[in-house]
Amino acid sequence: MLEGRSCLISRSLPSSCEQESKWVYMTYHLLEITSNKRPITVELGEQDEDGTAKRPRNPKNPDIPNLEETGLPVDQSDSQGGDCPYPNSDSLINQIGRDNSINCLARCNRVDYGALACLNRGFHSVIRGDELYRLRRQMGIIEHWVYFSCNVREWEAYDPNSGRWMTLPKMPDNECFMCSDKESLAVGTELLVFGKGIRSHIVLKYSILSNSWSTGIEMNSPRSLFGSASLGEKAIVAGGTDFYGNILNSAELYDSEKQTWMTLPNMNKPRKMCSGIFMDGKFYVLGGMVSSTELLTCGEEYDLEKGTWKVIPNMSSGLNGARGAPPLVAVVNNELYAAGYAEKEVKKYDKQNKSWVTLGRLPERPDSMNGWGIAFRACGERLIVIGGPRVYGGGMIELNSWIPKEGPIEWNMIASKHSGSFVYNCAVMGC
Template sequence: MNYHFMKNKHHLYQGIDQEIGEMKSAEHPISDDESDGESPNKDRSDSNQLIQPLGRDITINCLLRLPRSDYGVVASLNRCFRSLVRSGELYKLRRWAGISEQWVYISCSPLEWEAFDPDRRRWMRLPRMPPNDCFMLSDKQSMSIGTDLLVFGKEVMSHTILRYSILTNSWSYCTPMKTPRCLFGAASFGQIAIFAGGVNAQGIVLSCVELYNSETGTWMTLPSMNKPRKSCSGTFLNGKFYIMGGIGSNSVSYTCGEEYDLEKRSWRIIPDVYPVTCVPTSPPLSIAAVNNELYAADHAQRELRKYDKQKKRWVILGRLPEGVVSTNGWGIGFRGCGKRIVVVGTVRGMRGTGTVEIFSWEPVDGVPRWELLASRPFGSFVYNCTVMDC
């Protein structure tokens, strides 16, 4: 990188920082609780250009390295900046350049979500979900894929999906699955996610599998698993998709898992990958992949475990955070978040109030030492928790 590029990049950062600073102190102040929507002062400049002296390529190269919590302000500088953010182009370029941030998305209320940036310890409140009594009262699952947050629930006669886009800071109804379902196992990898098994509206346990592409908003059918299963857990590890545990037809509890090879488009059974049986009232296994290593939370024993690939068995690393409690295993988020494991739970107060707490540990040798990243009043139960990496 030459001197002139570095000098221009320095001036660009100064210019953007100055613009952001001015807008934060102007009529439309930006707070940690504010969404990434447009500013009322959105057309401060009608210019359709980026920063002309630097050119488009250098300008974009520097914008990629801004925290995405500042993209809402960047989008309000002028129409061209707004188009860059809302088109998703910046996020595609970030992915190609190997730049990403992992945010934790949490729901502690049936129609409310908040996002937390663990690097900058910043919160952002999402818009409320569209009012729908049936959907609000139904059990829900969530998954972050690319720049989308999908929330799966039920309407009166069918399953439905609501989609939140960080590009537009808004909710909309998502294209339904080819085989709508709930109680599935799923995991995301970049802009795709795989959804396996589950149960349909007639109560039939499924073996069918679908892939969602967040860039096209489309579903694709994949080869079915060897066994039908519901209430199972999914993860990506070493470039392959894994499904673990769950309950099959006739309430058969599985200790086996299955591995899906995306290149060969085939499944293979892994026997006794997690020899802890499930019951219909218990939540799916809480698993997280960090640095291509697999971890699990045993809520009953309040223990953190790691899978030993050589010995093909689980070993106990230590305790889960002491401040986090569950209701028979429900009400806790356990997720991989970049190089961290995060555990999300609540401390219950009086009259239904509560405080959500986020703990973090970056796996190293030795006993886990949990760091409290944030504590915030936001309800007394974690309904859903997911991590968006973009």
């Protein structure tokens, strides 16, 4: 579609449906009519010298990027429109009305929202609001981006569909928080990072709507070293330790739309350094430690409808390292996979026999330190391994991808860049 032309719409649409393609095609041409100018554009496939996709440029000054690398809107709310050259109109696509305009936007790739937001205040307001993402969820349009941190205050994101890297604003400077153990969780349109301050736990929240960090909502029972997973706009955290190091068996559910935490029934066993996943509509917590020396091999299943926990023996047998790194697990199409970092193997959980089956090898280059320093995540229908070889004074971070299917594992390195090679935190946001 629109082959060989500059456009705001990526080749990889959320759906290949002919009707949806027509919506996006209509959006592109009507945006030109509405703005009476050509939108800010990026040549498809055009890259900088380091191999990353070029950012949209300011038409007034091609040497100045108009948008942040996140692909999200910069604040253009001042009366003159800031650097944005488009009208301060509150309208969308007048020819088809507001509802149809938003339906068009919902079908556009998220990486293009930053450029679309610069058309006028109306587009800017819609793209920075929750309405668009609620509609995308209702329509079943989900794009998965990987967010990870290889430096203490810095986060990067990668969109596998467009191949673009995005740099987030630096986290607020808090020396105690930066030196503490941190957990991360992507839920809805938020990235949450949990850590400790001098006297209490701290939650920092990055919103893709505002492209900024702020203070997040604290849990009812603040904790660290917990297991967690998200499903749409909701997430569950389980276990961990309180501020004084006591190991917890409590769990909580977070609703990112309501900005609330709800206490759930307690697990059967307390555990820290555990992992969490959603599978078949249920939440599972795997592995962890019940003391500083005792590893757990059982898992627990939480039924959201019944509100009950059930112990599953040997669910994480052999997945914990000697020093208690959380099991590296991920779910693709309701199938559970694990990275056996000691043997550098990929395993799959046999639900029927409740056992693990070895499928093949992990990528060779990413190194871990007893399970720390690499990330193993599900990103849509892909399994992603993020890490790099350990080298002095920096290194290269690599993203390896495999789409689970019949036959041997074949890893494909989809991206790499110069960075720290030790992954401190990683989360995948689907919205």
